[in-house]
Amino acid sequence: MTFLTHFSVQPLSSMTRRLAGVASGRADPDLVIAGARVLSTYSERVLPGREIWLWGGRIAAVKPAGTYKGGTARIYDARGGIVAPGLVDPHIHIESSMVTACAYAEAALLNGTTTLFCDSHEIGNVMDVAGIEAMLEDARLAPLSIFLTVPSTVPATSPLLETAGGDLTAEKVGALFDKWPEAVALGEKMDFVPVAMGDERSHAILAAALKRGRPVSGHVYGREFVSAYAASGVTDTHEAIDREIADDMLEAGIWLFLRGGPPTTPWHSLPAAIKTITELGASHKRVAVCTDDRDADDLMLFGLDWVTREAMKAGMTPEQAWAMGSLHRATRFGMEGEIGGLGGGRRADLVLLDDGFDPVSTWYGGELVVDDGKITPLLDQALSTRYRYPDAAYHTVKLPKQIKLTPDLPTGKVVAHTIRTELPGITLGHQKITLDPANGWQNHFDRHGLCFVTVVERHGKSDGNVAYGLLSNFTLRRGAVASSVGHDSHNIIIAGLNEADMQVALRAIEETQGGVCVVVDGKVTAMVELPIAGLLSDKRVTEVAEEVKILKREWEAAGCCIPYMGFNLIPLSVIPEIRITDKGLVLVPEMEIVPAFEAA
């Protein structure tokens, strides 16, 4: 049996003669999906009474039902179900699912997603080009079509504001484009303030993409930045958080990727942003949907198929929504001749839907990989052959022997610059709290609803840089929580109520070379081990999903007011208003460091 990857289907250029023969009826297809309705992402209609002729992993033709009169082709009876093109996720960070690309494929195919565009800037922040290239090798072995939007903003800000493992210069970005055909665009250019201000390094990276004719993905907050951002060559974004900025972006020539996510997380901006269409009357033709970040657990329940159905709930017709989930991104990157619709010559990446637009079966490159909601033996076999990351990827948490994790108690009256956490959790508030002298930290915590937050540099670039701060309203009731996934530099972030539990959390992560954990009374009560770059498990997605379920349960029991994925964003110093990195507290968009405490 052929090993199933993106490369199992031959290029169209070598297949046109045979496909023309099949479409003309002179040669047999090898598979006919019979008795189907077809969801056309081209015309945005559902066409009744169709059958789909496949050969060599591509679509030869869609014909009226009953046209195939029998021969050597296998027949799959769709029993009147809806056949649609596989979904295309236009913007995703695989690392957020804490699994490898190979492992991610399993969840994607179960959700009807057959192509994705990943921005591997997490592993790039830890391991620089070596990490990105390892993940590309991983992706090449996956039973899924995975393209790269080259990480553009590593580090997310500058060495003055944080210490990252990676440093992706314009030269390195250009070299990635030149070496890897999978590198189809520049990934989200997150440093929107420097971009708008004309920063030289930022624009050199933009130029590395634009000079090569590659489009640029963006990430911007604030309507006042949109026009400068578009003028800098950014032509898509997934960060529209409301109707007005979504509308501004569309008009500035920026494709919108509406991000949907579990309603309890900060990722569900789709319902607000889609109102540019449903309330302001904009065309949906330059709008797609995406997931962006999904942990292993949520991935099984809130995949791109779910986001697509959310678009239907928000007022799009099912046909429009499915086009937003597949064809539109393919179009945006000039790949609609390969994917995104059921046209002749396209890859046979298909999904069979029930009447609620829930995926039932999935074909990848003409091979049945999910049948009636379950993975097939073929896919199971493909998933058992996995990429092994290089040894260096398993050794990325480098800490000094001794680190103090909590600040000294102020002796006088001070103003603390605290980070206020609250749902949905993406933006964080800058809350100044006056602390009168007290006997211990616990008095402050009790009075003001605070806890410690500490970031420790882990790339071995400093002798254990450590920065202290306070979280307000995080509502942690006991122990500590910690993570080696601390966007985007992925230093270790720890929140806690006491030094001892925070030390246990830090050393647990050092021991496993990465992970997210909850500690209570000196004991680790939940831990997702992430030994690859401190970001990824090397288990299958279903196993990781189980581990994440337990983590979430303990996380919630510890009282944290935002989920662990929001917690991981606390060091991400490109989102307002205040964040903490290993260099200290950073104000955004001012991009200034402020001390944790100032004399009152």
Next chain:
Amino acid sequence: MTFLTHFSVQPLSSMTRRLAGVASGRADPDLVIAGARVLSTYSERVLPGREIWLWGGRIAAVKPAGTYKGGTARIYDARGGIVAPGLVDPHIHIESSMVTACAYAEAALLNGTTTLFCDSHEIGNVMDVAGIEAMLEDARLAPLSIFLTVPSTVPATSPLLETAGGDLTAEKVGALFDKWPEAVALGEKMDFVPVAMGDERSHAILAAALKRGRPVSGHVYGREFVSAYAASGVTDTHEAIDREIADDMLEAGIWLFLRGGPPTTPWHSLPAAIKTITELGASHKRVAVCTDDRDADDLMLFGLDWVTREAMKAGMTPEQAWAMGSLHRATRFGMEGEIGGLGGGRRADLVLLDDGFDPVSTWYGGELVVDDGKITPLLDQALSTRYRYPDAAYHTVKLPKQIKLTPDLPTGKVVAHTIRTELPGITLGHQKITLDPANGWQNHFDRHGLCFVTVVERHGKSDGNVAYGLLSNFTLRRGAVASSVGHDSHNIIIAGLNEADMQVALRAIEETQGGVCVVVDGKVTAMVELPIAGLLSDKRVTEVAEEVKILKREWEAAGCCIPYMGFNLIPLSVIPEIRITDKGLVLVPEMEIVPAFEAA
């Protein structure tokens, strides 16, 4: 003053820092178009109260009216008019206008067209790669953005069925892609029967484009061929002649370019084909409009702006129609970051419209080239510096000294396979007429409504191949008409009532090395001289338009039932049902030669 060409505007990659500065208000634009409404091809709305800030020939930002507070920028008052992106013609043969690319630019800009995709297969049929490259050099000097869809079907059929000057193999096509960045796609693959049948040469040419990631344009008649055509990698077509085939094509994943043209010519298929949208409910997002062929005279009156307004008349909103005229083709080729809308960073190719969507003024790369319906001195200067075609292009009509232009009178009863002409004139009927013995041809002509049609090989590849046939219903009343534009091999086609007038027409064309003429009683009464490749004038478009007007008057006076552009298609042996080439009468789609006369 800078010489105005496509290259006058610098690449975006070198301009992003400054454009971001202008959009942010830190630097001055160099032009502000104030007091405008903006037609957004992105959202398909007209936005009131806007101003457009330009710098360096690109759009820095669209801002609310009144944002610019004064500075060094020039101000252009749009007086409340509608500013829209310049039109993009997705499929055109410049040669049909009988002018050079430089000359064509004048008419295009007057029509609000700022970019076009030309398929120079006419000059390719005459001069092979040398002709295509000469026209590319011509295009590089034009004040217009001209891209090439590489001629794919030269000769249109095969050396068995016609003698062409060019022979574009897959290797030559590949070399054109590799040498010329303007070569963005494969031009219309017209030999749809061989394509569907899996012909080796045809598919090697398709592969030359697909292997390089270049899309393929098509040309197909007959619903039964659509699926094989799509399976062969064809992803656009401009030949949808009715609602049903248009619908089939859309569903097969083929972009539709709806062709509009003067209602009296065969080019106006838009009103029928657009019904896939207006009656069958298909989305218009993969639909554009195009002109395909336009003579110099019609070009001034029936440009792409006219076609766009025809789409409005046929039921599209003005915003949808303008998007079909600009953005959609840019999107189809992944060029929407450069053209097709008023997004940041785009080329400032703009048109100011009145409330009837008639172009009033045009900016090309930020320069005002048409103002209030008249070309500006800047454009006039640009048009005065013209490309000179190589000498070989002026010597392409090679004829033997003696050629007999009419067939011998049959002595017995015969069946004549005649070509029946009638409006609209693209397809031609195969009419078998029994001829009883007669005293002279005139008797047959009078009785059956016939005249001679003769094709003479002119590339010097044979010793004057000549083929005879009869036209029925052509209604020529006197003399002869002739043309060195005889699609696609561009041998000389002559229709006439007698040998003498036909000889005068032939030798007149030889004398000028190309042209279209009308002869009455031994005298040339009208002649458009086409000395470049026998296809192009070397005059300005306004002069050629005047010559064409006279030609049309005389053509009509001669009684011809189809216009001269339809006449030029009579040798085009890829359109049903019967055509005539220098090798004889060709049946389409059978692709067989039949004798002109068979014993009854």
